[in-house]
Amino acid sequence: MQVTLRIYRYNPEKDExxxxxxxxxxxxxxxxxxxxxxxxxAHIDGTLSFRRSCAHGICGxxxxxxxxxxxxxxxxxxxxxxxxxxxxxxxxxxxxxxxMIVDMEPFFEHxxxxxxxxxxxxxxxRGERLQSPEEQERFxxxxxxxxxxxxxxxxxxxxxxxxxxxPAAIVAAHRFIFDSRDRAAAERLQVLNDHFGVFRCHxxxxxxxACPREIKITQAIGEVKKAIATGRLE
Ligand code: SF4
Ligand code: F3S
Ligand code: FES
Numbered sequence: 001m002q003v004t005l006r007i008y009r010y011n012p013e014k015d016e017x018x019x020x021x022x023x024x025x026x027x028x029x030x031x032x033x034x035x036x037x038x039x040x041x042a043h044i045d046g047t048l049s050f051r052r053s054c055a056h057g058i059c060g061x062x063x064x065x066x067x068x069x070x071x072x073x074x075x076x077x078x079x080x081x082x083x084x085x086x087x088x089x090x091x092x093x094x095x096x097x098x099x100m101i102v103d104m105e106p107f108f109e110h111x112x113x114x115x116x117x118x119x120x121x122x123x124x125x126r127g128e129r130l131q132s133p134e135e136q137e138r139f140x141x142x143x144x145x146x147x148x149x150x151x152x153x154x155x156x157x158x159x160x161x162x163x164x165x166x167p168a169a170i171v172a173a174h175r176f177i178f179d180s181r182d183r184a185a186a187e188r189l190q191v192l193n194d195h196f197g198v199f200r201c202h203x204x205x206x207x208x209x210a211c212p213r214e215i216k217i218t219q220a221i222g223e224v225k226k227a228i229a230t231g232r233l234e
Contacts, residue, residue: 029079060148119184151207
């Protein structure tokens with residue numbers, strides 16, 4: 001089949017403003033959008049810029065807007081889009097660097113603000129810090145995050161104010177807040193009880209719909225809100 005990609009182009013070093021460029025090429029319905037971008041870069045226009053690494057939905061580097069929705073380009077097939085006209089744009093809400101490459105530093109600043117690692121200064125037991133399967137299950141879903149930013153950049157609260165810590169950072173916090181081995185839940189909940197913390201979430205659900213790892217993000221955010229409101233980790 002023939003497909004036309006309408007791709008957002010912007011090189012701030014030479015373009016006054018962004019524009020769209022069309023590329024028409026042959027594709028298989030089972031091609032991934034990343035395959036088409038790679039083809040264009042290798043055979044038609046080497047200046048096209050986008051991030052990618054694993055090409056298998058693991059590294060989280062190729063999140064972008066495809067036909068108006070956030071996807072990992074390596075996980076969406078041409079046939080899944082239901083059209084031969086494919087618009088590719090960068091994630092919303094971050095500063096453009098070049099084409100689909102955006103400045104992720106503010107995203108990682110929010111991530112770092114929630115202490116996204118296990119904290120436990122108690123003396124090490126002999127062997128491991130044990131945990132029951134039920135205790136592990138409590139935070140298992142949020143361990144699946146690959147930090148692709150598809151959730152945060154689809155959230156209208158984040159679009160309205162980029163200081164909102166955003167769903168990805170809350171997911172990272174959730175993963176440790178509900179880990180029975182961790183001892184820094186109170187500090188994380190304090191960070192998330194800030195003016196730009198978890199209560200900026202108005203339960204819009206775009207984040208959950210965008211997540212390529214199918215994490216129940218809105219539910220996780222609700223659990224963090226409840227922990228702040230009740231002072232209990234249930
Ligand atoms: Fe990506 Fe999902 Fe993690 Fe958000 S929660 S950064 S959408 S993997
Ligand atoms: Fe935004 Fe998701 Fe909440 S889209 S408002 S973080 S439920
Ligand atoms: Fe790694 Fe798509 S390239 S997730």
